Amino acid sequence: MITRWSQTLIPTLRQDPSEAEVPSHRLMLRSGLIRQLAAGLYTYLPLGWRSLHKAIEIIRQEMNAAGSVEMFMPALEPIELFAGTGRDVAYGDDLFTLTDRRGHRNALAPTHEEVITEALAASVESHRQLPLNLYQIQTKFRDEPRPRFGVLRSREFIMKDAYSFHVTVDGPGGLDATYERMYQAYCRIFDRCGLTYETVEAESGPIGGSASHEFMVICSTGEDTVYKSDKGNYAANVEKCEIGPRAWSFDPPDPPTESAGDLETVHTPDLPGIDLVAAFLKITPDRMLKTLVCSSDNGWILAVLRGDHDLNLGKLKTACESAVQLADEKAARDAGFAVGFVSPAVAKTITVARIVIDPDAAQSRDWVTGADRIDYHVRNFQWRRELGELLDGDTVRVADIRNAIDGDPSPRDDGGVLRAERGIEVGHVFKLGTKYSEAMGFTVLDENQKSRLVIMGCYGIGPGRILAAAIETNHDDDGIIWPAPIAPYTVHVVTIKLDEAGSKALDTLLANLDAAGIDVLVDDRPERPGPKFKDADLIGCPIRLTIGAKSLAENAVEFKLRCAARESAELIKLDAVADRCLEVAGGGR
């Protein structure tokens, strides 16, 4: 495929657009890959569309090779489908909805579990039709509260989403086997795209389910935080990351190492937030206890953390073995909680179902915490002295309920230390279980004529994120340095002041490259060399060929890799160029 610059649209920008912060966003705009229409909405211009297609084609090939079958579902779906699984509520404002002329409410699909489950439920009745693994490459819509970083978090984006259906979890044809196949296929896809990535354990979020891995491209601008043990045997995202065992005790050591001061109430008005209170009292937040009021079906739940730690709601749910949410502030206030000044001791006056204390908060020392009275805190709070026997009852439980932070012990309990890194999530695989089949009544008859809920998995990849992540991790001051497989073109030919004979030589060169199956962009603009080289560097195709009087005098072109230094440019005879390009770029298309 030969494309002449003069015949396509590559609106490169000389200056950085002011709205772009991260390198990938900046460079995608500057190199004419994309253009913004509105917040979170991007046009893929010809160059960007080509790269996206290359990533998509790799995905398609590997999905097909792994036994998944392509199909295509509508982006628009009746809202009732969502209501069935309660996800209209779970997705909330993130769901784009619209009303059609008949007054029916519809949603622009943020994902397609419901649609495909509906489709399969209608046509699959026997276990003998399973397992099935189907995928599509479709546009998704999410009304993100804050679109940003270009195509990394946009409101409309292309996604490859696959869904698998099984009668069993184990054994041949089971969910686990397909999950593993998909996992391996994903590794091949990201390898082929030239990405450096890691897999981390993940929570499955509103999609629900039992196990999940994210494929992350580690880079400082990534939106997600992941933790890796420095022993290299554990990696998880922040929602999932467990923390290794930590010693705890409510009782002062014997003999006491710290003198127990009396409980002392201090007036702390107009100090919203732990940090301000800590600063006012001239202590650090890790000397404070924070008590979060949560609600559950069984009643109030207090979550107690060290002041500098953050609650992990998922962990709290696990610890409570029930649904838990942060309490509605007004409801908590009405119940008598001095919101913002709550201490664990409030359990002595207000009945709570459970107090869950993080091990780092269950330490026998003098704490600063709320006084259960608006505008007051207490100093020298001691668990045993303040709560007494309440600590020994069923109400109190000590459990890991906070987000990990850098330096925490690894859950492998092998002396490893968790280190925080940032990453871009380019793919995600889930074991869904029966959440959707249950909600939508998707059952099949097994060999014993017994009705069985279908077990599902789902597997997503964001091709746009592949491009952005590739750029994020492969660029320099001059522009993008594409991994060859997803470069818009493998070869970028720069022409310099060609006379008639030169033009002929160019035509021959292009014909040779084309015959070899190499994608070529020819910068045939009547520009001076400077701007052409700058644009070539900006766009970042792996191989640059320069053809001009200088090289043609040697019956050659100048050959230079984008990733190599300028001085590495060398002259290659015209008839040897195609082979050299194939050799370097790994076989063209």
Next chain:
RNA sequence: CGGGCUGUAGCGCAGCUUGGUUAGCGCGCCUGACUGGGGGUCAGGAGGUCGGAGGUUCGAAUCCUCUCAGCCCGACCA
């Protein structure tokens, strides 16, 4: 949704505090000439509802009110 910032030519910005010629600058763009290996030089030129609406005023890019949009931080988030 809370906090902050910004909307003036395709891109980047000045002008606004203190209202007053025809709204400027750089880059890009068009024409021509000279050039020709890392954004060259010269000459000439095109391009603007100053985000929108309302108001104050003899007069508004500039002051006031409302509104829309975009960006950043946070909350949120497969």
